[in-house]
Amino acid sequence: MRGLSLQRKLKSLFYVTLTGTGAYAFISVYKNDEKFYKNVLMPAVHVLEPEDSHKLGIIISKYRLIPRPNYTDPEALKTTLFGKVFQNPIGIAAGFDKHAEAVLGLRDIGFGFIEVGSVTPKPQPGNSKPRVFRLPEDRAVINRYGFNSEGHQVVYERLNHIKINESCDRIVGVNLGKNKTSEDPVGDYVVGIKKLGPVADYLVINVSSPNTPGLRAMQSKDVLKKLLKSAVETRDSLPQDSKPPLLLKLAPDLSSEELRDVVDVIKRKDTKVDGLIICNTTVGRPEFLVNSRVRDEVGGLSGKPLKGSSTRMIQDVYRLTKGKIPIIGVGGVFTGEDAYEKIKAGASVIQIYTSLVYEGPPIVTKIKKELTQLLAADGYRNISEAVGADLK
Ligand SMILES: Cc1cc2nc3c(=O)[nH]c(=O)nc-3n(C[C@H](O)[C@H](O)[C@H](O)COP(=O)(O)O)c2cc1C
Numbered sequence: 001m002r003g004l005s006l007q008r009k010l011k012s013l014f015y016v017t018l019t020g021t022g023a024y025a026f027i028s029v030y031k032n033d034e035k036f037y038k039n040v041l042m043p044a045v046h047v048l049e050p051e052d053s054h055k056l057g058i059i060i061s062k063y064r065l066i067p068r069p070n071y072t073d074p075e076a077l078k079t080t081l082f083g084k085v086f087q088n089p090i091g092i093a094a095g096f097d098k099h100a101e102a103v104l105g106l107r108d109i110g111f112g113f114i115e116v117g118s119v120t121p122k123p124q125p126g127n128s129k130p131r132v133f134r135l136p137e138d139r140a141v142i143n144r145y146g147f148n149s150e151g152h153q154v155v156y157e158r159l160n161h162i163k164i165n166e167s168c169d170r171i172v173g174v175n176l177g178k179n180k181t182s183e184d185p186v187g188d189y190v191v192g193i194k195k196l197g198p199v200a201d202y203l204v205i206n207v208s209s210p211n212t213p214g215l216r217a218m219q220s221k222d223v224l225k226k227l228l229k230s231a232v233e234t235r236d237s238l239p240q241d242s243k244p245p246l247l248l249k250l251a252p253d254l255s256s257e258e259l260r261d262v263v264d265v266i267k268r269k270d271t272k273v274d275g276l277i278i279c280n281t282t283v284g285r286p287e288f289l290v291n292s293r294v295r296d297e298v299g300g301l302s303g304k305p306l307k308g309s310s311t312r313m314i315q316d317v318y319r320l321t322k323g324k325i326p327i328i329g330v331g332g333v334f335t336g337e338d339a340y341e342k343i344k345a346g347a348s349v350i351q352i353y354t355s356l357v358y359e360g361p362p363i364v365t366k367i368k369k370e371l372t373q374l375l376a377a378d379g380y381r382n383i384s385e386a387v388g389a390d391l392k
Contacts, residue, residue, distance in 0.1 A: 037363075058096075063105070064108055076380070076381060086349055090367055092356070094249070099116070103162055103172060110361075115204065116155065119149050123154070124180060126147055139334065147180065163199055176188075176189055186226060189227060190230050203245070221262075228271035249279075263317065281302045318388050327348060329351070333367070336373070337374065340374045
């Protein structure tokens with residue numbers, strides 16, 4: 001009898017603990033508790049393979065299952081770029097929502113702008129799996145997705161649906177890639193501009209992903225001139241109300257000479273872009289990486305190890321362009337301080353990806369809060385006043 005009652009007591013204790021843990025987890029998720037996400041939930045999600053956790057993140061965002069943070073963007077974070085109002089300067093970088101499935105969920109999380117893609121003209125499967133690897137000790141990721149894409153038509157339909165049926169007060173950019181076996185790479189970008197220009201707040205010519213053979217060579221002077229000439233002409237031929245700004249996304253692995261060449265090209269009237277995204281993932285493997293298990297996987301490295309080189313590149317380009325071409329700064333941003341460093345180096349707005357992988361959605365509000373405090377502490381009334389402050 002006594003044995004049975006002990007068993008019953010233990011059972012009750014187990015259920016009480018389970019219910020308590022469940023309630024705690026529910027409340028923590030509901031309250032967007034940063035520490036709970038960072039120390040409990042995201043490590044639990046990381047039991048899955050990296051690509052499966054990415055898929056889970058997309059499903060959760062697509063069905064808008066994440067509670068909206070109880071936070072209103074302050075006026076100090078509002079900024080205007082390419083004549084468009086950004087409610088806040090923190091965007092989700094290309095590669096997370098490749099097929100435009102999760103735009104509204106990402107808006108709910110608090111992003112000020114959402115860049116979908118990269119999108120290729122025809123659907124293509126990308127590289128074989130596994131093709132994403134985590135380096136948790138380094139707060140980094142290596143990926144070689146290779147532009148897995150559902151193609152222009154599907155992405156067009158999804159964005160057009162949002163444009164017609166939803167009121168989305170966030171900027172939505174589209175990042176364009178090319179098909180792996182395309183015989184006319186410039187043509188791939190031209191059809192992308194025609195097809196997706198009318199549903200995009202801005203378009204990105206992405207010639208900097210390391211996982212499509214020959215793509216990064218399109219950053220070389222003569223090829224870039226030819227590409228941008230066609231791209232600018234095509235964009236200019238679109239109807240007035242659907243002429244999006246054109247941006248170019250650069251690789252962090254360009255030499256100083258190559259970078260100067262790029263800047264020369266983008267300043268010329270017939271090949272001028274409206275902005276730059278600095279930067280994509282790197283094929284480099286810094287000495288200081290701790291992880292030895294996956295560091296030598298082929299692909300692009302993102303996250304904390306990219307932070308310093310990305311910020312230096314922003315600074316170099318801001319100097320070379322005399323601050324006349326707006327920069328979207330991306331690479332290793334985990335805190336408001338990281339974002340602020342990039343802004344003072346010359347970025348007008350910021351994107352994140354890898355920090356979201358490790359810290360989950362609360363990181364967006366965390367960065368915005370910290371950035372607001374840093375701006376106020378330095379006496380800036382608005383983020384735009386701090387752009388390039390380090391070089392003034
Ligand atoms: C898994 C993964 C997939 C990515 N896919 C793309 C892509 O399709 N197109 C692109 O321009 N950049 C892509 N990127 C690069 C990011 O947009 C960003 O430039 C880079 O990760 C640096 O930012 P982060 O350190 O905040 O991640 C990808 C990055 C990751 C981690």
